[in-house]
Amino acid sequence: MADQALVNQTLIAARHVTFGYGSETVVEDVSLEIRPRDFLAIIGPNGGGKTTLVKILLGLLRPWSGEVVWNPPVRPGRMGYVPQFSTFDKGFPLRVADVVQMGRLDRRSLLRPYTKKDRLEVDRVLARLGLTGLAAEHVSEVSGGQLQRVLIARAVVSDPEILFLDEPTASIDAESRETLTGLLEELNRRIPVVVITHDVTGLAPLVRRIACVNRRLVCHEGNELDPHTLEEAYGGPVEMVTHGVAHRVLHRH
Amino acid sequence: MPGFFDALSYEFMRNAVLAGLLAAVLCGIVGPFVVVKRLAFLSDGLSHAAFGGMGVCFFLGLDPLLGAMAVALLCALGLGLVDTETIRSYDALIGVFWAVGLAVGIVFIYKTPGYAPNLMTYLFGNILLVSRHDIGVLLGLAVSVFLILALFWKGIVAVAFDEVFARVQGAPVRVLMTLLLTMIALSVVILIQVVGIILVVALLTIPPLIGLMLLKDLRAVLALSTGIGVAITLGGLGLSYAYDLPSGPAIIILGALLLAAVYAGRKLRGGALRSLPALRRE
Numbered sequence: 001m002a003d004q005a006l007v008n009q010t011l012i013a014a015r016h017v018t019f020g021y022g023s024e025t026v027v028e029d030v031s032l033e034i035r036p037r038d039f040l041a042i043i044g045p046n047g048g049g050k051t052t053l054v055k056i057l058l059g060l061l062r063p064w065s066g067e068v069v070w071n072p073p074v075r076p077g078r079m080g081y082v083p084q085f086s087t088f089d090k091g092f093p094l095r096v097a098d099v100v101q102m103g104r105l106d107r108r109s110l111l112r113p114y115t116k117k118d119r120l121e122v123d124r125v126l127a128r129l130g131l132t133g134l135a136a137e138h139v140s141e142v143s144g145g146q147l148q149r150v151l152i153a154r155a156v157v158s159d160p161e162i163l164f165l166d167e168p169t170a171s172i173d174a175e176s177r178e179t180l181t182g183l184l185e186e187l188n189r190r191i192p193v194v195v196i197t198h199d200v201t202g203l204a205p206l207v208r209r210i211a212c213v214n215r216r217l218v219c220h221e222g223n224e225l226d227p228h229t230l231e232e233a234y235g236g237p238v239e240m241v242t243h244g245v246a247h248r249v250l251h252r253h
Numbered sequence: 254m255p256g257f258f259d260a261l262s263y264e265f266m267r268n269a270v271l272a273g274l275l276a277a278v279l280c281g282i283v284g285p286f287v288v289v290k291r292l293a294f295l296s297d298g299l300s301h302a303a304f305g306g307m308g309v310c311f312f313l314g315l316d317p318l319l320g321a322m323a324v325a326l327l328c329a330l331g332l333g334l335v336d337t338e339t340i341r342s343y344d345a346l347i348g349v350f351w352a353v354g355l356a357v358g359i360v361f362i363y364k365t366p367g368y369a370p371n372l373m374t375y376l377f378g379n380i381l382l383v384s385r386h387d388i389g390v391l392l393g394l395a396v397s398v399f400l401i402l403a404l405f406w407k408g409i410v411a412v413a414f415d416e417v418f419a420r421v422q423g424a425p426v427r428v429l430m431t432l433l434l435t436m437i438a439l440s441v442v443i444l445i446q447v448v449g450i451i452l453v454v455a456l457l458t459i460p461p462l463i464g465l466m467l468l469k470d471l472r473a474v475l476a477l478s479t480g481i482g483v484a485i486t487l488g489g490l491g492l493s494y495a496y497d498l499p500s501g502p503a504i505i506i507l508g509a510l511l512l513a514a515v516y517a518g519r520k521l522r523g524g525a526l527r528s529l530p531a532l533r534r535e
Contacts, residue, residue: 058421077423088415092289093465093474102411105422110408110429138469154418 010035011074011162011192012057017066019056026052029066030217034162038192039184039206044213050196051084053213054164057194073161080160082151084167084196090140096150097122097135103157125157130179145172149179156187163187166196169203177202257491265381269500272383273486275395276447276456279440281479282402284461285471286433290413293454295332295434298347300441300453302328302354307375307445308361317375318390321442324354329438333431378449378501380490387446394439401436409433410471447486448501459508460485463515485511 012034020026027049034040034057042050055061056068059076070076080103104118126132129149134142142150148168155163163184169177184193185206193206200207212218260266287296306320328350332343362372374382383391402409411419412429420426437457444453464478489504496503 060417060420077421079421081418081421083417086415087417089289089291091465092414093285093469093471094414095470098471099414102414102418103422105407105411105419105424110424111404113407158422 009071010069011071013069013071014053014057014063015067015069017053017056017063017068019052019061019063026215027056027213027217028215030213031066032057032211032217032219034192034194036192037188037208038194039188039203039208040192040194041200041203041207041210042194042196042213043198043200043210048214050213051166053217054081054166054194054196058164075161078158078161080155080158080163082148082155082163082165082168084170086147086151090147092139094139095135096131096137096139096142097126099139099150100126100131100153100157103154106158121157121159122153125153128183129153130175143173145176148172149176152180152183156183160191162192162194164194164196167198168195169197169199181206257494260494264385265383266494268383268385268388269380269490270487271388272380272391272443272447273490273504274483275388275391276444277460277482277486278479279395279398279443280456280460280482281464281477282475283398283436283440284457284478284482285464285474286409286413287437287457288461288465290433292434292437293458294344295347296437296441296457297454298351299325299328299438300445300450301352302350303442303445304359304375304450305354305357305361308358312361312365318387318442318446321445322394322439325438325442326435329434330431333427333434374449375445376449376451377499378445378447378452380447380500383446391443391446394443398436398439401432405429405432448504452501452505455505455508456482459505459512463512466515466519481508481511 010033012032014030014032017030018025018028030053032053042053044050052061056063058079058081059068059070101114101118101122104114104121106112123132123135126135129152131146131149131153134146134150139147139150149172152165152168155165165184168180172180181203184195184203187193188206195203195207197203200210209219261270287293303321303325306322306324307317308320310317310320332346332350335343335346358375359372362375408419408424408429409432411422411424412426413433416426416430419429440457441453444456448456460478460481461474463481464474468474468477485508486504489507490500492498492507493500493503
């Protein structure tokens with residue numbers, strides 16, 4: 001019974017959210033609920049507002065209208081985020097372990113140096129992601145797939161209550177992909193995971209719901225899509241506009 | 254250079270060396286942030302804007318150092334607290350500070366009755382004119398910068414490295430950015446005394462660039478940059494004394510030669526310019 005209550009509880013609720021840059025609307029009237037143990041895949045065309053929506057859910061962007069409500073234990077500052085393109089300069093003189101350690105930046109104790117516990121957690125996550133050997137490497141010296149794992153490590157090292165990933169499989173090698181899938185499955189036993197991806201098939205065993213974002217949002221239970229939903233999301237006949245995507249998204253086509 | 258050490262028996266020379274050492278420590282601990290965060294243009298803007306305050310204070314018969322400090326701090330706070338999402342053109346805003354500061358400074362110095370100070374002294378600095386009183390103020394500023402960085406190290410490094418991610422973690426990004434800008438503003442004021450308004454940006458970038466080429470740990474880069482700052486400031490002062498050169502330009506040219514030598518050395522040894530963000534575009 002308690003379990004059922006947990007499932008019905010909403011951790012993040014976006015209600016009629018509209019947002020844009022300048023005068024251009026990017027997401028319009030989007031409502032979305034994220035519940036415990038959700039594994040939500042967000043798909044949609046490039047420029048359709050996927051990343052923007054995630055930034056709104058993270059509290060990084062304030063919607064023009066509508067509202068986002070975070071329910072404990074989820075709240076801004078307790079969410080993990082793996083951005084699509086690293087937002088930093090790789091020339092910054094930091095080692096892999098230093099970058100991961102920044103995931104332990106605790107806003108309540110900004111004046112206190114990182115603790116021994118912080119360093120232990122960093123070591124544990126590095127080991128989990130197969131990065132122990134790279135801990136002392138400079139961030140500019142690791143490969144794209146390794147950097148992706150470093151960013152994931154940075155996002156999960158703080159034990160977040162929810163994890164957002166923006167196209168985590170876009171630039172990674174097979175080995176990293178396997179590590180990633182295993183890790184996401186493990187994390188999803190405890191926390192909800194939201195993944196922006198063009199490749200639902202790769203994560204299909206994990207995905208429980210799919211949200212199609214193309215300015216507006218269409219949510220779809222389960223991990224399969226019918227062409228009609230896709231058409232709505234991509235705003236046109238899928239075969240014509242994004243035929244390739246349709247092939248990858250659909251199980252039976 | 255035995256002449257140089259003999260010269261230390263003069264108070265003005267001792268003051269010059271002290272000012273140079275303070276400046277060097279600041280290039281070392283603040284400069285790397287300027288370079289990796291690409292704030293060189295901003296630092297240069299602060300330095301020129303500060304000239305406005307110097308001009309006004311000179312006109313009013315007050316300490317120009319005070320005016321420079323007030324204006325640099327105000328600009329840093331203004332830029333730090335301004336909402337970058339509404340003011341798109343941060344870059345242009347810095348350009349405005351820059352030009353207005355310079356214009357105001359020149360007008361007030363021009364209109365100051367009596368003996369007109371040599372503009373060149375402000376623009377290119379004259380470390381030999383640093384007084385004992387100045388040294389006290391500079392020391393206070395340097396200690397403030399050091400304390401800000403030491404206290405907020407974790408947050409400032411996180412914001413300097415990745416603002417977006419710091420915000421995801423709920424860090425007060427705007428406050429931390431403002432602290433970083435404040436550190437830069439205070440450093441700029443100190444460096445103006447040593448190399449002058451126009452050359453400040455060189456002192457903030459040359460030692461860190463060398464440090465970033467050679468090392469990959471932030472603390473080590475800060476330490477090495479400080480060491481290089483000390484070496485070129487004292488070396489430049491020595492050259493200036495020995496060959497009767499203007500001190501600021503002598504320091505900068507010495508630094509530039511060292512930078513070129515290190516760059517060439519790494520090139521020859523086939524070392525990749527891995528850690529040179531300013532020269533990289535991805």
